[in-house]
Amino acid sequence: MFDSNEDFEQLTRNLNIDRQPPPGHRQELKRQMLAAFAQAQADQGPACPAGNRHAGLKGLSLMRNWKIRAAAAIVLAAMAAGVYLFVDRGTTVAFADVKEQIDGATTMTMTATSTMKLLPRPVITKMFFKYPGQMRQEITMEVPPGKQPATQPAAKPQTQTTICIFDMQKMQALILDPNQKIAMVVEYKNLPKNAMEDAKRQDFLAQLKKAVAGKHEDLGEKTIAGKKVKGYRSLDGRMIGMDIWVDASTGVPVQIDQTLPNDMGTVTMTDFVINPKLDDSLFSLAAPEGYKVEKQSFDFHVTEEGLIEGMRLLATRCGGVFPKTLTPTPELIKQLEQDKKTRPKPTAAQAEAERKEFGKAFTSLMAFQVSIANAGGEFIYVGEGVKLGDKDTPVLWYKAKDAKQYTIVYGDLHTEQSDKAPKPAASTPAPSAGSGQAPNGASTPPQ
């Protein structure tokens, strides 16, 4: 027993509670957390059903320019986060109805309107889902005025549509460009071990089916398009940032609002139809007749050479200085766009070759980073502001899970092996080891 506050304080100090978490929990949670973070950062690209950060990499190479890629990232951000319906079981008729509908849903369609800062106009994406794991996106964008053919009437902006079809069970994708009649068959090689599982987790309709027990915050009621709706905000870790509005009387989703990471913009999902009849041809992975077929493969076998080449190209495109982050944030995209303007305009063939070269290199760079982190190793980037060619300053270091030494990459892209990670400068983050222990103690929690 205790008689005073001080007694109680002393008493609690002498408690001996087992403070060790379950073995492997720290490392596994870190992996999960970074994966959730990556999803929230809209790393997903439309050409990638893998459902993890690799997904965004695949998309980078497929898309025609950065803006389209960014638009696709919006759409996939919605996909990546999925939609949880935040059902209080039995508390309201509306959500009981929602649960019943979602449980029985095998198909669904909706429209996503993405508004982002990098784009002058919203991007409209019609989405079709078929459980389990099939998805079709029809992405429509206005062609910028300067890029429209002269024959087009000026008053009516031209649009271009890209169709992306994914099968998350087969891990295959087909990208269609109806304007140019091009079909790109996407093949994935050496996918990470968890890719299949991750892909299944990204199945939008599957997410809905799981969502009935999600935690939520009540947002009250309002009117959307003349309908009285009830709002719920997800408090579930994977679904943060999405507000769902359902018909107050039927529980059918009316609108879902998502705020994108990195202040990129917003996505509004509307026109939900549950269990529409969807023809199998919508999800066919065969190229339509009359289309020129191109094949694009994405090899996730990562090498240090790929990492180095990616770093070299990235720094070169950022004016000879390593950027703030290796993540394709809007800031980085803008920086790369600006760099393009400073260079002589390439021919169409040169631009295409350049695009492919950079896409491949950047994919390798990102895949390397993600593969190390996903496997429980360390990958630390500290290169912001370091000049390409600086032989004395580290820009990154990594250590695979079971490796004995760190590999340190310097500004001139030579590598060195070391038993210890470099000590970070005061303004850089501490190394984050998979074990949670910083080798140099820099990230040890303050006592």
Add this chain to the structure above:
Amino acid sequence: MSMTATKTGAESFGDDIVVRARTDPQALGSLYDRYYDKVFRYCLHRLFVTDVAADVTSSVFLSVATHIRRFEGTTEADFRNWLYAISTHEVDSWIRSTKRRAELLRAAAMSGRLKLAGGCEPQPDRNTEWPELYQAIAKLKPKHQALITLRYFEGVPYEQIAQILHGTPAGLRVMTSRALKKLRKLLKRSQPGKAGDCHV
């Protein structure tokens, strides 16, 4: 067991990380490394069972990963308070949703996890005293539970708790005294004739 809230060199180093963590996974990973133990320990002190504490810790960090882009704090102290607030919310939610706190206590007691330490070696008939303490804490209001755990188990200063639980330091001190008074009553009720056991 305690956590200081003083501004240190390490903390200002962490301020930079907090800002970067909104967009940089490496910075977020660093914050995770710094705070995993603290969050897990806090959850364990409130929930008693390792596996449950681990599950709730997972919820906390997954929530952080997806919320952090909206986090407006700029210092490590801001982040720490935010993290404890999320942890408190997750713990409370878990308790509310499962209503199995009594089961937790039984599980903790049966596993021998709750026992005396230091110079006060547990006696067979005394092992139950600590579950009784936790049972008594569990009977407090959730806010009082969080307050007691933060203050006495985690060593968080009142000024910081005020930000986590949305109160004033003075008000929380009063609330603490009331909570401890209630705790004493609950313990006396559960331990008739046992006053003055293993004092520290």
